[in-house]
Amino acid sequence: MKVVNNKAHSVDGLGILKGRAAYTDDLADKNSLIVKALRSPHAYARIKSIDDKLAKELPGVEMVLTYKDFPRIPFTRAGQGYPEPSPYDKFVLDEYVRYVGDEVVAVAAIDNETCEKALSLIKVEYEILEPVLDFENAVDNKIIIHPEPEIHDMFPIGFEPKRNIAASYKMHVGDVEKTISECDYVVNETFYTQAQAHVMMEPHTVNARMDYQERLVIYSATQTPFHMRRIISSALEIPITKIRFIKPRVGGGFGGKQAIHGEMLVAWVTWKTGKPAKMVFTRKEVFESSYSRHPMRMDVTLGADKSGKLKAIDFKCLSDTGAYGEHALTVFMVVGSKVLPLYNKVETVRFHGDIVYTNKTPAGAFRGYGAIQGNFALESAVDILCHKMGIDPIEFRQKNMMKENETSPIFAIMGEGTEGTAMDMETCKLEECVQRGMELIGWKDKYPRVESNNKIKSVGMAIAMQGSGIPYIDMGSATIKLNDQGFYNLLIGATDIGQGSDTILAQIAAEVLMTTIDKVIVYSSDTDLTPFDCGAYASSTTYVSGNAVFKAAMNMKNAIIKEAARVLETQEADVEFDGKILTSSNGKTVSLEDLSNQLFYSNEQKQLSVTSSYVGHKSPPPFMAGFVEIDIDKETGEVDIVDYVSVVDCGTTINPLLAEGQVNGAIVQGLGMAMFEDVKYSSNGKMISNSLINYKIPTRVDIKKLTTEFVDSYETSGPFGAKSVGEIGIDTPPAALANAVYNALGIRINALPITPEKILLSLKEKENK
Amino acid sequence: MLVNLIVNNQNKVFSCEPGDFLLDTLRENNYLSVRRGCDTTNCGVCTVLFDGKPVPSCSLLTVKAEGHHITTVEGIQKEAEKIGKYFGDEGADQCGYCNPSLALTVYAMKKELKNPTDEEIKEYLVGNLCRCTGYIAQERAIKKYLGDKS
Numbered sequence: 001m002k003v004v005n006n007k008a009h010s011v012d013g014l015g016i017l018k019g020r021a022a023y024t025d026d027l028a029d030k031n032s033l034i035v036k037a038l039r040s041p042h043a044y045a046r047i048k049s050i051d052d053k054l055a056k057e058l059p060g061v062e063m064v065l066t067y068k069d070f071p072r073i074p075f076t077r078a079g080q081g082y083p084e085p086s087p088y089d090k091f092v093l094d095e096y097v098r099y100v101g102d103e104v105v106a107v108a109a110i111d112n113e114t115c116e117k118a119l120s121l122i123k124v125e126y127e128i129l130e131p132v133l134d135f136e137n138a139v140d141n142k143i144i145i146h147p148e149p150e151i152h153d154m155f156p157i158g159f160e161p162k163r164n165i166a167a168s169y170k171m172h173v174g175d176v177e178k179t180i181s182e183c184d185y186v187v188n189e190t191f192y193t194q195a196q197a198h199v200m201m202e203p204h205t206v207n208a209r210m211d212y213q214e215r216l217v218i219y220s221a222t223q224t225p226f227h228m229r230r231i232i233s234s235a236l237e238i239p240i241t242k243i244r245f246i247k248p249r250v251g252g253g254f255g256g257k258q259a260i261h262g263e264m265l266v267a268w269v270t271w272k273t274g275k276p277a278k279m280v281f282t283r284k285e286v287f288e289s290s291y292s293r294h295p296m297r298m299d300v301t302l303g304a305d306k307s308g309k310l311k312a313i314d315f316k317c318l319s320d321t322g323a324y325g326e327h328a329l330t331v332f333m334v335v336g337s338k339v340l341p342l343y344n345k346v347e348t349v350r351f352h353g354d355i356v357y358t359n360k361t362p363a364g365a366f367r368g369y370g371a372i373q374g375n376f377a378l379e380s381a382v383d384i385l386c387h388k389m390g391i392d393p394i395e396f397r398q399k400n401m402m403k404e405n406e407t408s409p410i411f412a413i414m415g416e417g418t419e420g421t422a423m424d425m426e427t428c429k430l431e432e433c434v435q436r437g438m439e440l441i442g443w444k445d446k447y448p449r450v451e452s453n454n455k456i457k458s459v460g461m462a463i464a465m466q467g468s469g470i471p472y473i474d475m476g477s478a479t480i481k482l483n484d485q486g487f488y489n490l491l492i493g494a495t496d497i498g499q500g501s502d503t504i505l506a507q508i509a510a511e512v513l514m515t516t517i518d519k520v521i522v523y524s525s526d527t528d529l530t531p532f533d534c535g536a537y538a539s540s541t542t543y544v545s546g547n548a549v550f551k552a553a554m555n556m557k558n559a560i561i562k563e564a565a566r567v568l569e570t571q572e573a574d575v576e577f578d579g580k581i582l583t584s585s586n587g588k589t590v591s592l593e594d595l596s597n598q599l600f601y602s603n604e605q606k607q608l609s610v611t612s613s614y615v616g617h618k619s620p621p622p623f624m625a626g627f628v629e630i631d632i633d634k635e636t637g638e639v640d641i642v643d644y645v646s647v648v649d650c651g652t653t654i655n656p657l658l659a660e661g662q663v664n665g666a667i668v669q670g671l672g673m674a675m676f677e678d679v680k681y682s683s684n685g686k687m688i689s690n691s692l693i694n695y696k697i698p699t700r701v702d703i704k705k706l707t708t709e710f711v712d713s714y715e716t717s718g719p720f721g722a723k724s725v726g727e728i729g730i731d732t733p734p735a736a737l738a739n740a741v742y743n744a745l746g747i748r749i750n751a752l753p754i755t756p757e758k759i760l761l762s763l764k765e766k767e768n769k
Numbered sequence: 770m771l772v773n774l775i776v777n778n779q780n781k782v783f784s785c786e787p788g789d790f791l792l793d794t795l796r797e798n799n800y801l802s803v804r805r806g807c808d809t810t811n812c813g814v815c816t817v818l819f820d821g822k823p824v825p826s827c828s829l830l831t832v833k834a835e836g837h838h839i840t841t842v843e844g845i846q847k848e849a850e851k852i853g854k855y856f857g858d859e860g861a862d863q864c865g866y867c868n869p870s871l872a873l874t875v876y877a878m879k880k881e882l883k884n885p886t887d888e889e890i891k892e893y894l895v896g897n898l899c900r901c902t903g904y905i906a907q908e909r910a911i912k913k914y915l916g917d918k919s
Contacts, residue, residue, distance in 0.1 A: 009854075013853065013857050013861075013865060013868075014850070014853040014857060016862065016868055016869075017852065017862060017865060017868040017869060017872050018802075018842060018846060018853060019801070019802025019843050021801045022865075023866065025804070025805075113786070198900075200864070200866075200900055201806050201864065201866040201867050201899070202806075202864070202866045251864045251865070251866030251867075252864040252900055252901055280805065283808045284808070497864065498863045498865065498901055499864075500863065656860075657860025657906070658863075660906065661861075661863055661903070664903030665863065665900070665902050665903045666903075668904070669900065691807070691811075692807045692811035692812055693809050697898060699898060700897075700904040700907075701891050701892070701895050703903060705905075706903055706905045
């Protein structure tokens with residue numbers, strides 16, 4: 001392969017670094033009305049009255065919007081395919097506010113100052129209600145967070161709003177309680193994971209204008225432009241034909257931009273006033289009023305026999321979706337579906353629980369999407385079991401984990417809010433990943449620990465899997481056009497949010513068409529101009545959109561050969577194409593450049609253009625082993641990450657540099673969650689960690705060394721053998737770190753983040769015993 | 770009010786309010802490489818060079834810059850091109866939102882520090898946050914740029 005699996009520069013990196021206008025706010029109309037929201041200071045309240053007279057009279061104020069101004073249509077902001085597996089439990093604005101930061105009133109004004117002044121003039125009288133803040137006391141609480149009668153689910157998801165349950169789920173294979181009662185060794189542990197904030201560098205940003213066809217054109221920093229068009233149209237009753245969504249360059253998403261944020265308000269303002277409008281979230285709004293990761297409680301019971309065979313997993317989970325149920329069920333299911341199959345040789349398995357409403361910032365999609373939570377619990381529990389049994393945790397994993405050509409019944413049972421899809425692991429190089437990871441981290445010399453003075457060096461590890469798109473649901477498509485002088489346009493719905501999908505999709509097209517990446521001009525994510533794609537989520541783009549591009553490029557190649565056969569007066573099967581020259585067996589040739597020029601200007605003129613789509617029939621999981629080496633200070637409890645070794649099976653790396661970047665970025669985001677990132681609330685439900693002063697993400701000083709390798713792997717169902725790589729990296733750091741801390745000190749931290757305070761407290765407890 | 774600045778070596782007169790921050794003034798005047806990230810001077814995305822030194826423009830009042838030299842990445846295109854190529858070689862660009870400001874800071878560091886150690890590089894750039902890359906590829910690229918004597 002010449003282009004694929006090569007370290008191509010990204011198609012847009014240089015221009016962006018040089019400061020070209022690229023992101024949503026760079027493209028806003030200079031005369032945009034500024035849209036801002038007045039947000040709830042209360043965790044739960046009913047709006048008794050809104051006095052907006054003074055605001056409306058303020059010169060420069062264009063619109064003041066309350067819940068009375070919007071059609072009362074429930075919807076979900078989740079940004080998923082249709083019908084969504086998330087409850088329709090949100091109105092653009094509502095009489096009730098359900099968390100601190102929920103929108104109360106929106107103002108559109110000529111500039112920032114006027115807009116803020118108007119917000120300050122609005123008097124809202126609230127009936128303050130007692131909130132539900134503890135997710136472990138949400139079910140059947142006397143306080144009901146969603147009493148409104150209009151809300152509903154689109155198909156059964158276990159939605160019981162009267163019980164504060166956004167969704168619930170249960171599955172089992174065999175009688176897990178019976179198996180556990182027969183096991184020689186049983187561990188039963190409870191784990192907690194916290195809310196984590198996405199902290200993409202570009203805040204949520206949207207702007208809109210009417211074009212000369214009187215259509216609403218919305219520029220949005222979104223992961224899902226086509227879903228947005230559909231949801232905006234139905235929730236605001238704007239004909240879908242009148243809406244164009246354009247996703248410019250996006251400054252990071254990580255799942256946070258899958259959902260709708262300011263789009264509804266800005267679309268409404270422009271649609272109603274005819275004037276351009278924009279909304280840029282402040283960082284405080286990004287923290288308080290967008291999304292964070294679902295906090296969870298996970299009760300895990302494992303049973304094994306004396307020989308070291310894992311026989312049963314019983315996994316109960318409680319997930320906190322906050323004020324609205326976006327991604328409630330699907331994130332929950334991934335806790336099981338992309339974690340439990342790692343140990344596919346168990347005789348019985350059960351996974352069940354509820355996703356509950358609380359009066360906190362809603363939870364939503366976030367890289368890992370449940371797998372990081374489930375991985376922390378299961379991979380910690382596996383180590384706990386091994387220590388109880390006196391078995392080496394790596395030997396135990398090697399014996400019990402998923403291997404190539406094997407399967408798990410879970411794949412068929414659990415999908416994304418629905419049943420799943422049975423599949424065998426055509427590629428699963430976990431054994432190689434574990435073996436190579438042990439070598440790279442120096443496991444034999446460092447496990448479990450090396451002590452020197454107050455510092456203890458130790459290692460810990462975990463294995464992980466993810467998916468590659470949602471089979472039979474997620475669709476990607478691609479259009480390729482041939483231009484004169486023999487270069488191409490690649491039009492894709494796929495959504496580059498910084499992960500480099502424009503680049504790797506161009507590489508796939510260039511490889512098939514035997515050309516160079518500069519001859520493939522990429523344009524993505526414009527609902528008027530590009531074909532459909534579900535968007536950037538569920539680790540789908542490389543596999544699903546990549547397959548669509550592969551198919552389109554093959555079809556373009558065939559179309560070119562067909563035209564060449566006509567020009568060369570021969571059969572298609574008789575034409576050889578090397579990317580530049582088309583040759584028939586009798587030696588006649590035509591160059592692609594000449595052929596394409598003829599097709600435009602001189603000989604049976606036509607535009608060669610092909611469109612192909614792909615929907616997955618399986619979701620081949622990438623696998624990885626993550627190993628962490630830490631130095632831990634017994635006096636302070638401080639943990640230093642010396643190295644993090646990732647050995648990944650993602651099939652072919654379409655672009656090894658970008659694949660490494662995906663893994664490294666995810667590892668660091670996972671380490672942030674493992675070590676210190678923590679969305680915290682005051683006792684009355686106000687978010688404390690609502691700025692980068694109070695919410696720390698890893699800096700370059702925290703990251704000393706990352707060692708990332710890819711094992712040889714080729715997934716025949718993927719484009720050029722590729723599987724996904726966007727999410728898998730985030731899954732292992734919490735468990736690997738928890739296991740390393742145990743290996744160092746003999747203490748077990750079951751609640752993230754693993755802070756020096758918790759380590760010291762656990763050490764004290766251990767000493768006092 | 771009117772403020773006189775020297776932006777990328779050009780004399781400019783900008784109209785602004787007394788409370789305006791330089792970030793907003795620059796963006797209003799089409800210096801779009803300077804972007805908003807966090808509002809609290811923690812992320813580095815809004816960095817400009819103030820008389821050659823990196824500062825966060827989100828907290829610098831425009832009036833305070835009266836008469837001073839302000840450099841954005843638009844003003845160092847040749848160096849940015851070099852830095853960008855090393856970034857491309859190392860796979861250091863992902864979402865890119867922080868890259869113009871990082872390039873500016875790296876450019877300033879190269880002028881200010883002679884043969885910095887890895888720790889000195891990290892310390893100099895610690896205010897330039899990145900949520901995408903995990904920093905490692907950036908640092909490989911930055912070291913190659915620092916070693917580039919062309």
